[in-house]
Amino acid sequence: VSVAEAALSILDGDPALADLLAAATPGDRSVLWGALDYENSGLMTSDGSNNHRLWQRLADHGLMTATAPPEGLPIVARQFELTERGRRMVPVLLHHAWARAAG
Amino acid sequence: MLERKPVFGRRQGQANGAGVAAHPAPAPTPTADLAAQPAPTPAAQGPAQLPMAEVSRLSIAASRRRGFPEDALEEVAWRVVWLERRGLPGLRAMIREYAANRGTPLQSRVGSQGADGIFRWGCPLIAGTLLLDQFDELMALDPRGAKAISGPDNGVLLLPKVAQYAGPRGLLIRVSWVIDGQIRAQSFVDGYRVATLGDPEALLENTQVGFAPHLDDAPAEMRAGHLEQMLLPAADMRILAELTAS
Numbered sequence: 001v002s003v004a005e006a007a008l009s010i011l012d013g014d015p016a017l018a019d020l021l022a023a024a025t026p027g028d029r030s031v032l033w034g035a036l037d038y039e040n041s042g043l044m045t046s047d048g049s050n051n052h053r054l055w056q057r058l059a060d061h062g063l064m065t066a067t068a069p070p071e072g073l074p075i076v077a078r079q080f081e082l083t084e085r086g087r088r089m090v091p092v093l094l095h096h097a098w099a100r101a102a103g
Numbered sequence: 104m105l106e107r108k109p110v111f112g113r114r115q116g117q118a119n120g121a122g123v124a125a126h127p128a129p130a131p132t133p134t135a136d137l138a139a140q141p142a143p144t145p146a147a148q149g150p151a152q153l154p155m156a157e158v159s160r161l162s163i164a165a166s167r168r169r170g171f172p173e174d175a176l177e178e179v180a181w182r183v184v185w186l187e188r189r190g191l192p193g194l195r196a197m198i199r200e201y202a203a204n205r206g207t208p209l210q211s212r213v214g215s216q217g218a219d220g221i222f223r224w225g226c227p228l229i230a231g232t233l234l235l236d237q238f239d240e241l242m243a244l245d246p247r248g249a250k251a252i253s254g255p256d257n258g259v260l261l262l263p264k265v266a267q268y269a270g271p272r273g274l275l276i277r278v279s280w281v282i283d284g285q286i287r288a289q290s291f292v293d294g295y296r297v298a299t300l301g302d303p304e305a306l307l308e309n310t311q312v313g314f315a316p317h318l319d320d321a322p323a324e325m326r327a328g329h330l331e332q333m334l335l336p337a338a339d340m341r342i343l344a345e346l347t348a349s
Binding site: 002003004007036038039040041084087088089096 | 271296
């Protein structure tokens with residue numbers, strides 16, 4: 001199974017993930033693109049945000065992993081980073097989810 | 104497999120901090136104002152330390168003078184910066200390409216048919232754009248083999264377009280850098296990361312470039328963007344000043 005086939009299998013089998021990807025704002029997308037573009041892919045967001053739900057869903061599929069946020073922040077923060085598997089699959093998911101959303 | 108050794112180690116930089124949202128802007132560094140200063144002499148001045156924003160600005164300026172249309176300038180700068188952030192010689196490749204072809208109309212740098220009937224690509228920036236439509240054909244081949252093209256010069260500038268093709272398809276592409284029929288280096292590219300094994304000069308001196316899907320594991324050396332600034336030797340800086348002078 002190729003990386004692309006595995007990624008599309010995830011997308012087909014998880015409509016909630018597809019919805020979260022399709023609903024991501026341009027800002028949300030740019031954060032993910034930026035994470036892919038940078039070697040250190042740590043991403044932080046507030047608890048319960050759209051990004052938190054999306055990244056947690058990606059983590060459920062082994063594409064991201066939750067890490068401990070810095071202490072002393074004035075918000076309840078959630079931090080994630082891309083896994084090796086995620087670095088290959090997330091670009092496929094982003095491309096196909098938004099292509100589908102665009103019709 | 105070619106010998107594993109670090110390549111392109113001359114650039115400065117460091118990994119980023121806690122996350123994308125927290126990426127700091129590059130710290131101000133002393134950089135040459137090319138438009139306002141006389142060209143530095145190599146003996147009197149060491150390499151210039153350039154933050155990536157400056158690399159982008161200089162790439163746009165030089166490309167505009169080279170004759171690229173306005174709507175292509177950002178694309179050229181993106182490619183140069185993409186490479187430099189990964190420790191690859193994007194700016195040096197662009198300088199070599201423009202300096203070697205001063206006075207040559209940009210349109211004539213697409214490439215030409217040789218006496219042997221083989222088309223040889225010229226400018227890597229033009230080739231990368233035009234080849235993007237042909238990667239499907241190039242990648243559909245037996246992954247144990249590779250499809251080679253003749254040229255282009257300074258082929259490293261193709262790599263960002265290879266990555267642009269690879270990412271949405273989940274591909275890892277092996278790019279072979281060939282000089283006089285011999286593979287001298289190989290780059291492994293997915294959507295955002297690259298690793299190069301072998302002779303780094305082959306990415307500039309290549310006479311052919313081969314493409315093939317790489318079905319084995321990605322090399323451990325794969326790296327995404329991690330540099331925030333680069334060092335440009337004084338000699339290259341002097342040429343760049345000429346290329347950007349109005």
